Amino acid sequence: MNWLKQAFAVLTLNLRTIPSRLSSSAVAIVGIAGVVVVFVSVLSIAAGFSAAMRGSGSVNRALVMRSGADSEMTSGLSGANVDVIKQAPGIMHKGQTPLVTAELYVIIDLPKISTQKSANVPMRGIEPTAMEVRDEVKIVSGRMFQFGTNEVIAGRGASNQFVSLNVGDTIVSGQNRWQVVGTFEAGGGVAETEIWCDARVLQGVYQRGNSYQSVLARLDSADSLPMFRDWLTANPQLSVSIRRENEYYAGQSQAMTRLIQTIGFGIAGLMGIGAIFGAILTMYTAVASRAREIATLRALGFSTSAVLVSVLGEAIVLGVIGGSIGALGAYLAFNGYQTSTINFQTFSQVAFAFRVTPQLVGMGLFYALAMGLVGGLLPAVRAARLPISSALREL
Amino acid sequence: MKFIPLIWKNVWRRKFRTIFTLLSIFVAFLLFGILMTIRTAFGLGIEIAGLDRLVLINKISLIIPLPVSYQRQLQQVPGVELATHQTWFGGIYQDPSNFFANMAVEPELFMKVYPEFKLTKEQAQAWLDDRQGAIVGKDLAERFGWKLGDRIPLTATIWQPKSGDTWEFNVSGIYDADDGIDKTQMFFRYDYLDENRAGGQGLVGWYVVRIADPSKSVDLSRTFDEMFANSSAETKTTTEKGFVESFASQIGDIGTIMMLIASVVLFMFGLVAASTMAQSVRERTSELAVLKTLGFTDPAILALVFAESLCIAIGGGALGLLAAWLFVQRGDPTGGLLAVFVLPGRDILIGVGLMLLMGLLAGVMPAMAAMRLRITDALRRV
Numbered sequence: 034m035n036w037l038k039q040a041f042a043v044l045t046l047n048l049r050t051i052p053s054r055l056s057s058s059a060v061a062i063v064g065i066a067g068v069v070v071v072f073v074s075v076l077s078i079a080a081g082f083s084a085a086m087r088g089s090g091s092v093n094r095a096l097v098m099r100s101g102a103d104s105e106m107t108s109g110l111s112g113a114n115v116d117v118i119k120q121a122p123g124i125m126h127k128g129q130t131p132l133v134t135a136e137l138y139v140i141i142d143l144p145k146i147s148t149q150k151s152a153n154v155p156m157r158g159i160e161p162t163a164m165e166v167r168d169e170v171k172i173v174s175g176r177m178f179q180f181g182t183n184e185v186i187a188g189r190g191a192s193n194q195f196v197s198l199n200v201g202d203t204i205v206s207g208q209n210r211w212q213v214v215g216t217f218e219a220g221g222g223v224a225e226t227e228i229w230c231d232a233r234v235l236q237g238v239y240q241r242g243n244s245y246q247s248v249l250a251r252l253d254s255a256d257s258l259p260m261f262r263d264w265l266t267a268n269p270q271l272s273v274s275i276r277r278e279n280e281y282y283a284g285q286s287q288a289m290t291r292l293i294q295t296i297g298f299g300i301a302g303l304m305g306i307g308a309i310f311g312a313i314l315t316m317y318t319a320v321a322s323r324a325r326e327i328a329t330l331r332a333l334g335f336s337t338s339a340v341l342v343s344v345l346g347e348a349i350v351l352g353v354i355g356g357s358i359g360a361l362g363a364y365l366a367f368n369g370y371q372t373s374t375i376n377f378q379t380f381s382q383v384a385f386a387f388r389v390t391p392q393l394v395g396m397g398l399f400y401a402l403a404m405g406l407v408g409g410l411l412p413a414v415r416a417a418r419l420p421i422s423s424a425l426r427e428l
Numbered sequence: 429m430k431f432i433p434l435i436w437k438n439v440w441r442r443k444f445r446t447i448f449t450l451l452s453i454f455v456a457f458l459l460f461g462i463l464m465t466i467r468t469a470f471g472l473g474i475e476i477a478g479l480d481r482l483v484l485i486n487k488i489s490l491i492i493p494l495p496v497s498y499q500r501q502l503q504q505v506p507g508v509e510l511a512t513h514q515t516w517f518g519g520i521y522q523d524p525s526n527f528f529a530n531m532a533v534e535p536e537l538f539m540k541v542y543p544e545f546k547l548t549k550e551q552a553q554a555w556l557d558d559r560q561g562a563i564v565g566k567d568l569a570e571r572f573g574w575k576l577g578d579r580i581p582l583t584a585t586i587w588q589p590k591s592g593d594t595w596e597f598n599v600s601g602i603y604d605a606d607d608g609i610d611k612t613q614m615f616f617r618y619d620y621l622d623e624n625r626a627g628g629q630g631l632v633g634w635y636v637v638r639i640a641d642p643s644k645s646v647d648l649s650r651t652f653d654e655m656f657a658n659s660s661a662e663t664k665t666t667t668e669k670g671f672v673e674s675f676a677s678q679i680g681d682i683g684t685i686m687m688l689i690a691s692v693v694l695f696m697f698g699l700v701a702a703s704t705m706a707q708s709v710r711e712r713t714s715e716l717a718v719l720k721t722l723g724f725t726d727p728a729i730l731a732l733v734f735a736e737s738l739c740i741a742i743g744g745g746a747l748g749l750l751a752a753w754l755f756v757q758r759g760d761p762t763g764g765l766l767a768v769f770v771l772p773g774r775d776i777l778i779g780v781g782l783m784l785l786m787g788l789l790a791g792v793m794p795a796m797a798a799m800r801l802r803i804t805d806a807l808r809r810v
Contacts, residue, residue, distance in 0.1 A: 060703045067696040071689050101593050103524045106491070107585035140489045142664070150677045153489065207488040207662050239492065240660075288525070296466065300459065304693060307455035310448045311700045317444065318707060374680040377527070380491065382678065 039335050043343035048350060050323070057318045061348070062355040064311035065404050068304045069359025069397040074367045075297035076396075077387040079290045082374065085385035086286030089222030090279030092255040094166065097248040097265065100274040104285070104378040105138040105247045112243035114271055121264045123257035124250050127165060132251040134163035137235045140381045141206045141228070143195045145373070152373070154195055155381035156185075157224075158232030158245075166251045167219065175200035175215030180231045186215040188225035190384030194373045198228065209238050223282065226373065226384040249278065285378045305404055312408025316348050320416040327416055328424035337417040344413035345406065352405020353398065360397045364389045435735045441708065446740065449704045453744030453786070454751070456697035457779060461752020463686045463693070464775035468608070469766035470682035479642045481541065483671040484635040484652055487662040493631035494661050496622075501655060502637055507648055509640050512537035513632035515618060519582030519595060521572065528568055530582065530614040531633070532621040535561075541638050544605050551576070551601030559620045561600035565611035567759070569602045576602065580614075588626045595624070607770045636668070694782060701790040705737045709794035716798050717806030730799045737791030738784065745783035749776060 051058050090096075097118055102108035110118075115135040124131045137158035142151045161180055164170055178184035185204070192198040197205075197213070204211040211230065219225050232245065252258060262275040276284075320327065327340055368389040376383045440446055484502075486492040493515070502511035515532040535555050539547065547555070547563060555561040564574060574580065578599045589595055597616050605611055622629055639648055649665035656663045666674070709716070716729060724732075753771055760769040 056703055057707065060700050063699055064696050067692045071692055075685075075689075101583055102585060103520065107518060140491055142487070142489045145677070148677050148681075150674045152678050153491075207486070208658070209488070288527075300463070300689060303455060303459050303462070304696075307452045307459070307693075307697055307700075310452040310455065311696070314445060314448050314452075314700060314704060317448075372680055375678040378524075 036336060036339060039339035040342040040346070043330060043335060043339055044346040046326075047319070047323075047343055047347040051347075054319060054322065057315050058351060061308075061312040061315035061351045061405075061408065062358065064308035065352050065355030065401050066359035066362065068301060068308045068404065069356045069401050070363045070366075071304060072297065072301035072400060073360055073363035073389060073393050073397040074387070075300065076294065076393050077363065077367055077389045079293035079297065080390055080393060081385045081388040082293070082383070083286045083290045084388055085221060085223055085383060086282045086290075086376075087279070088220055089224065089282040090277070091167075091169075092277060092279055093252050094278040095250050095252055095258055095261055096276050096278050096281050097250065097273050098246070098276075100272045102274070105136075106140075106379045106381070108138075108246045110135070110245050110248060110273070112245070114273070115245055115248055117268065117270055118248045118250070118265065118273070121250070121261050123252050123261035123264070125253050130162060132162055132166050133248060134160040134166045135232060135245040135248050136160070136163070137232050137239070137241060138246050138379070139235065139239055140379075141204070143197070143204065143206075145194060145382075146196055147194070147372075149196075152195065153375065153381045154191060154228060155226060155379065156228045156230065156235070158235030159229050160232055163229075163249075166249055167224070168251075169220040169222075170217055170224065171219075172215045172217050175213075178214050178230065181234065182231070183209070183211050183234060184214045185211045185228050185230040186217050187213055187228045188384075189216055189218050190225035190371075190373070191228060191382075192216050193371060194226070194382070194384045204228070223376075223383050226382055285376060288377065289374070301400070305400065308404050309408045312348060312351065312405060313411055315351065316344060316409050316412035317415070319347065320344060320412045320419075324419060324424045327419055328421045331419070331421050332425065341413045341417040344416045345409045348409025348413070349402060349405040352401045352403075352408070355405075356398045356401020359401065360389075360394045363397070364394065431732065431735075435732060435739060438708075438712075438732070438736050439739055441712075445704060445708070449701055449740055450744040450747075452697050452700045453741055454748040456693055457745040457748025457783065458751045458755075459693050459748075460690055460779055460782070461749050461771050461775070462755065463690045464779075465752070465756050465769060465771045466766070467683050467686040468770060468772055468775075469760075469768050470679055470686075471676050471768075479645070479667060479669060480639055481668040482637045482639060482645060482649060482652070482665050483668050484637065484663045484665045485671075486634075487653075487664045490634065492661070493628065493633060494635065494663065496630045496632050498635060498656065498661075498663075499632075502635060502652065505648070505651060505655075507640050507644055509638045510537055510541055511635055511637045512541055513618070513635045514538075515621065515631075515633035517582070517587060517616075517621070518585040520585060521580065521582055526572075528571075528612050528614060529610075530616070532618040533615045534618050535615075538615060541636055544609055545603040546605060547601045547603050555600035555617075558598055558600055559617060560596060560598050562597040562614055562616035563601040563603050564599055564614045566602055566604045567611040568614060569599070571612070574599050574602075576600070587621060587628065589624050590626050608768055608772065610768055635663075694786070698786050698789060701737070701741060701786060702793070705733075705740075705790045706794045708736075709733060709798055713801065713806050716801055717803045720801065720803050721807075726799045729801075730795045733795035733798050734788065734791045737794075738787035741783050741787030741790060745779065745786070749779045 098108035099110055119131050119133045124133055139156050140153040141156050143154045144150060145152045178186050187198040200213055200215060202213045252261060258277060265271055265273055265275055367387045370387040373382045373384040486494055499511050499513060502508060512534050517530045517532055519530050539552060555563055576599055580597045580599060581594050584593050584595060639645060645667050652665045653663050756769060756771045760766045
């Protein structure tokens, strides 16, 4: 107990004298804050992108594509195949209608609002059942488009990121004109970056005949997938692959998420080493400038370990202050920041928002604490080893 | 010159402190080098895109093909040297995670339009002789251990063959190129694709046109787009640079993010250097006063302090940039995700400039303070 009291007493003394050593303490605080800002904000990009992709699929839906196709973009299914797929067991029905939508997935060139440079915006041709297959989709302004016309609805993310996608606008794409009549939300998923129109109209415009690219089916329940899959794969007329919708989107986010995380951890790791050097310098200065005080304490009977712990404690406090400033800065600057990037699997844009999650803040603070601890270690040992007699004699 | 030993002694006055300052500046410039490399990688080699090449894509979107018949029309436009086409194939080698770019091209014209992809005469001839031939970049060949003559199967995604779902190619050549040029691509012959695909005969992805006079690129772009206006496949023509730039911008503003991080890093470590210098000069107040008593002029004192801080900044910074350069030489650590992985010479120069700036800024406050020091005050303080 006595020892703890000692350590605590020296620590409070140390902390009270920080203001008089502000410039050298600032080095440690700014260094650690800088690392945490970069660490948290780069990882928040990965978190946001991955959340958008993961939020996109439902376990209750199955996506059917041509076997071998790795995305809707490269898949192709004939109208005859689609008719067969619609008869598969395990699909939820509404009255006599199976809740299945055969879709086309293409991209059109539209300028991004932020850069005015053209971007690949995904456009999806849907069937009338699509809105019931995807029951999370809600029209938030305007109205649903009329099938059989060149009307379209745009996802909320798309209308925020790209030009001429608000209700009442006309999209000019080559010789085609599309009327935007509504905008929709889809639970924050990638569908919100898409433009939706009638699949049959799109078939005509893109000269696709009676072919589609994918079929999305709403299953009776999540457990119906094996039955649905077995029936389709056993059918000799078809050569298709079946994936649960959420797994399809989660798979697409992997490469990008991993790349961002590698870069984030790499940069933050290197910066962390630099910040530790900064913290060492700060604490070394702190110890050097108080050599006489420390020696006096020791002469008064404070134990070496209490001195050691107090210096470490000061370094940790500096780390936590820096970490909190950094995490707060990252949160204020980037949380919810709207942007879009390209999904390499489908070659098309995905709008998403940076997400500074509590988990990331926790990781950032933990990292700051670790940097403070490691940075304080050497100077703490030095303080504890200070020879009393010579330190007292120093000016 | 005779003061070099004095400066050297001052630098190493407190070894521990100097070493850690050097190390943190080292880390700062190592990071700077890596960040600039990442920025260049995501810029997809904009700096090297040819200004004399125009790219025509379908106006609706890059993914909609154009008819092969446009080639003859383009070739007849005055000012056009060569017109050739390319088609995105999107084949998968073993597993989708092995992604690399593979495209169908016209070999003879391709080699003329892209002289920067270097092939030996024998390899070029082998490609012209073999319909199933393909050329692959040096980095790509290294990644998968391919050698000349190897047979490469690619699973079809967009273009299904008439039977089965796999296309086979022979490695006819392995191209090399200067730093900063993508060496992770594979090019094979369009005639082989067109003959064997199940559908889509006579369709190509986009056109690349080499023009005689780069200053005419705007006029020619307009001419091309007007030629195909009101047809079923209208075009959008840009310079190759503009095309690459527009694609790179789709990834997002990686450049700005990297610059932001680099500024945070340099500010952070600049502060470390500045604080160390300030402290080191403060400690020596009495020594500086003695120097002045000995007859050192104010500018000489100023120069001494600046020399010391520059010495530390340049020492740490140069080693850091060197380490970054060595790291980049080892190649892309992500295994193919970053096609152009180089530290551009321009950024090295900027780095050297930043080192000088950091040294000067870190030294300016302490140097001024040292210069203004009044001998009597300073000596009395002890």
